[in-house]
Amino acid sequence: MRTEIIAVGTELLLGQIANTNAQWISQRMAELGLPVYSHAVVGDNLDRVAGSFREAARRSDIVIVTGGxxxxxxxxxxxxGSMILGKTVHEHAPSMERIEAYYKRNNKKMSLNNRKQSHVFEGAHVLDNMEGMAPGQIIQQGEVTWVFLPGVPREMKALMESGVIPYLQQSFSIQSEIVSEMLHFIGIGESDLETELQTLISGQTNPTLAPLASEGEVGLRLTATGETTEEAKAKIAEMKTTVLGKVGDFYYGSDDQTIEGTVQQLLSRHGYRLGAAESFTGGKFMERIISLPGASAVCQGGLTTYTAEMKEQVLDIPKYLIREYGTISHECAEMMALNTQSLLDVDVAVSFTGVAGPDSSEGKEPGTVFIGLQIKDKSPEVHRFQFPGGRDQVRERAVKKGFELLFHRLKN
Structure with a gap:
């Protein structure tokens, strides 16, 4: 069964309001096992609205229209709807009575155009709107089931729950359930992930796999259907095992799990305490992990040393090192990590120094970043990066990369 959602209203196209109705309906339809294949938004123009209805009738089994x-x-x-369905409209007496009662109850005079809200299509299964005025309607036209609902979210949701969902369950004998899980990977690009999983992606049926790139990481959504939720979950679990057998080294968690949350778990597992020295990131790294519940068990603290003077005075970076190599250097990042481990008495120290932009600094181009790591008594390591983007993007990408480096070091 192919389901489509059409939202009518120029205000949606202008960005004055968000189309949250489509998101909510999609979630409920997925739970029913009736996946939504298409979303459309059309402005208040008769030809365009009719055209969108005409296209929907050609490709979908269920069309849900909100608004207008x-x-x-x-x-x-x-x-x-009258043009495409060939249906006349007439006044629905119970709805008209409810509209009139509303105005009488609130001591207001009803304008004549409000009678229009009670109009329904000939032969429609009418859904009484107890939250507003315009009723919902369901029409079976050939092989297509049409659902017309008000655009007000409160009214739409009430009509979906009380009328539309029971109707669909009865009409289509729905037996399948849909389950999804989002897998998160870091340290591998979208194209490389897709290449590694090409055989699975090209042969997908149930479950399906969909790579989704985001800032500094990649997601892979697994979606499965089954007659029961348990059956669908079992299919997801089997596919997840197969996927992780190929790219598991880059996997850090599922669904709402964050990379900083995973790093926190790894620090806790090892019994490690974390400290950081940050220059151009301005404390963003520690802010991310300190915002997590239970952070005090693994976080000792952070030092924000922006200028060369602060690096000397707070972090004890030797003057000769800064004079010879500069603050934006492999040598400075390494010393920042080493001294932070000692000053904060931590097991793991991470340092950030670089040029966020927009101008160059110390002969280094904007986006030049050095990240230092010092873990227990291991040898220190420093990684150099050249990040694209503006000032804020460079800072955010550096912070994400810091968590990525820690994740790959700590999990091993």
Whole structure:
């Protein structure tokens, strides 16, 4: 079964309000085992609304329309529906009584155009709107089930729960359940991940796999259907095992898990305490991990030393080192990590120094970043990067890379 959602309203296209209705409906339909294949938003223009309905009728089994059922001239859903479905509209007496009662109860005079809100299609299964005025409607037209709902989220949700979902469950004898899990990977690009999983992706049926890139990491959404939730979850678990057998070295967690949360868990597992020395990142690294519940068990503290003078006075970076190599250097990042471990009495120290931009500094281009790591009594290591983007992007990418480096070092 192919489901499509059409939202009617120019205000959506102008960005004045967000189309949260489509997101909510999609989630509920997925839970029913009726996946949504398409979202559309169309403005208040009769030809365009009718055209979107015409296209939907060609490709979908269930079409859910929200909005355009109000009293004004630009509420065109009924007009477009009449054109495409070949249905006349008439006044729905119970809805009209409810509208009139509302105005009487609130001591208001009802304008004549409000009668339009009670109009329904000929032969429609009418859903009483107890939260508003315009009723919902369901129409079976050939092989397509049409659902028309008000655009007000409160009204739409009430009608979906009380009328639309029970109708669909009864009409389609829904037996399948849909389950998804988002796997998170770091240290591998989207193209490399897809290459490693190409055989699985090209042969996917149930579950399906969808790579999704985000800042500094890659997600892989696994989606499975089954007659029961347990069956769908079992399919997800089997595919997840196969996926991790290929790219498990880069996997740090699923769904709501964050990279900083995983690093926190690894520090706790080892019994390590963490400290940081930050220059151009300005404390962003420690802020990310300190914001987690239970951070005090693994975080000792952080030192923000922005200028050369502060690096000398707070971190004890020798003047000769800064004079010879500069603050934006392999040598300075290494000494920052080493001295932070000693000054804060921690097992793990990470340091950040670099040029966020927009101008060059010490002969280094914007985006030049050095990240130092010192773990227990191991030899210190320093990694150099050249990040693209503006000042804020460089800082955020450096912080994410710091967590990535710690993750790969600590998990091994």
């Amino acid at each position: 059922l109000g009293p004004t001239e630009d509420d065109l859903t009924r007009d477009a």
